[in-house]
Amino acid sequence: xxxxxxxxxxxxxxxxxxxxxxxxxxxxxxxxxxxxxxxxxxxxxxxxxxxxxxxxxxxxxxxxxxxxxxxxxxxxxxxxxxxxxxxxxxxxxxxxxxxxxxxxxxxxxxxxxxxxxxxxxxxxxxxxxxxxxxxxxxxxxxxxxxxxxxxxxxxxxxxxxxxxxxxxxxxxxxxxxxxxxxxxxxxxxxxxxxxxxxxxxxxxxxxxxxxxxxxxxxxxxxxxxxxxxxxxxxxxxxxxxxxxxxxxxxxxxxxxxxxxxxxxxxxxxxxxxxxxxxxxxxxxxxxxxxxxxxxxxxxxxxxxxxxxxxxxxxxxxxxxxxxxxxxxxxxxxxxxxxxxxxxxxxxxxxxxxxxxxxxxxxxxxxxxxxxxxxxxxxxxxxxxxxxxxxxxxxxxxxxxxxxxxx
Numbered sequence: 562x563x564x565x566x567x568x569x570x571x572x573x574x575x576x577x578x579x580x581x582x583x584x585x586x587x588x589x590x591x592x593x594x595x596x597x598x599x600x601x602x603x604x605x606x607x608x609x610x611x612x613x614x615x616x617x618x619x620x621x622x623x624x625x626x627x628x629x630x631x632x633x634x635x636x637x638x639x640x641x642x643x644x645x646x647x648x649x650x651x652x653x654x655x656x657x658x659x660x661x662x663x664x665x666x667x668x669x670x671x672x673x674x675x676x677x678x679x680x681x682x683x684x685x686x687x688x689x690x691x692x693x694x695x696x697x698x699x700x701x702x703x704x705x706x707x708x709x710x711x712x713x714x715x716x717x718x719x720x721x722x723x724x725x726x727x728x729x730x731x732x733x734x735x736x737x738x739x740x741x742x743x744x745x746x747x748x749x750x751x752x753x754x755x756x757x758x759x760x761x762x763x764x765x766x767x768x769x770x771x772x773x774x775x776x777x778x779x780x781x782x783x784x785x786x787x788x789x790x791x792x793x794x795x796x797x798x799x800x801x802x803x804x805x806x807x808x809x810x811x812x813x814x815x816x817x818x819x820x821x822x823x824x825x826x827x828x829x830x831x832x833x834x835x836x837x838x839x840x841x842x843x844x845x846x847x848x849x850x851x852x853x854x855x856x857x858x859x860x861x862x863x864x865x866x867x868x869x870x871x872x873x874x875x876x877x878x879x880x881x882x883x884x885x886x887x888x889x890x891x892x893x894x895x896x897x898x899x900x901x902x903x904x905x906x907x908x909x910x911x912x913x914x915x916x917x918x919x920x921x922x923x924x925x926x927x928x929x930x931x932x933x934x935x936x937x938x939x940x941x942x943x944x945x946x947x948x949x950x951x952x953x954x955x956x957x958x959x960x961x962x963x964x965x966x967x
Contacts, residue, residue: 579705581747582686586709588740589679591717599730607665622907624673629680629904633897645748652678653741659734684900687884704830704881711822769891770898779905781943782883786909788936789876791917792929803859821873833882838948841882845941848875852934
């Protein structure tokens with residue numbers, strides 16, 4: 562069967578093939594976040610303190626940040642479908658080892674192993690998703706895959722936490738292994754083999770990554786994530802100490818936030834397919850306004866709930882566009898840039914959480930939302946700068962063509 566026919570067949574059935582990638586992203590998102598609800602269980606079982614158990618989250622983030630570029634470089638010659646299968650196998654093994662981890666150190670190592678597949682799987686999965694559909698549907702396809710991460714927060718994390726509380730924390734990782742196996746079988750069965758038109762070298766991949774436009778968009782994505790996590794990391798004390806919600810109510814508010822995130826991810830993908838950079842710039846501006854409003858809305862329970870939901874929509878609305886923009890800018894060799902974006906986004910997560918902690922320490926909890934709004938404005942500035950630089954380069958290119966024709 563020739564490549565074009567395989568690609569056509571993949572596009573004809575793309576909802577099913579994309580759902581296999583989405584399930585993989587769902588399992589990855591569940592692995593990353595479910596540990597937050599199981600820290601006391603893990604700490605008690607392995608005989609460590611809660612802060613030590615918290616390093617299981619930090620170690621995973623480090624594994625993502627380091628693993629994505631390293632694994633991409635080591636596997637850049639592997640065909641993309643085969644690479645997706647290999648990455649899912651690494652992910653499954655990491656979680657399987659987590660199930661049988663005899664001690665804290667072993668569990669740390671297993672978490673890092675699973676994290677190594679995180680960024681590369683999402684990066685390669687996004688590239689494959691974009692190739693499985695028509696060009697005008699690329700952002701929507703990427704948003705569908707990335708929605709696996711957001712749905713994991715709404716469904717997967719509460720479900721995994723419930724399993725862990727009822728059957729022990731190891732059962733949560735066993736459930737993730739099962740989902741990983743289903744995703745692996747689906748990828749092997751339904752994702753078509755699509756050969757790249759031309760192989761890229763490591764040097765080409767690195768040149769694409771260090772393209773100033775790509776670096777600018779990576780920085781813009783980091784601002785987006787830092788804006789989100791500077792507030793989201795401390796959303797529980799914000800809602801309890803300022804809004805006055807009982808602890809039991811926080812879970813449902815977070816579920817509502819997750820619903821908003823999922824809506825934002827899907828709508829953002831469609832807007833990016835329509836007008837990529839304008840929609841991203843407007844999204845950043847809207848996000849900054851909503852966060853500024855949240856500073857005051859937290860004083861009222863009803864307004865707080867409404868604003869948190871809208872914040873969820875705006876916070877993830879630009880994510881599909883960011884991924885597609887990076888792939889477009891690094892189109893000649895997009896793999897390393899696409900996978901490294903997840904490393905940078907995780908660094909943005911960590912930076913946002915660190916900055917939020919510093920704001921609480923030196924300024925107070927109530928200052929978090931408007932500081933986050935300033936970070937969102939920095940992201941908007943990065944997007945505007947990228948668009949202006951693109952127009953300047955296009956204008957210079959046209960001038961060169963005119964001079965050459967004289």
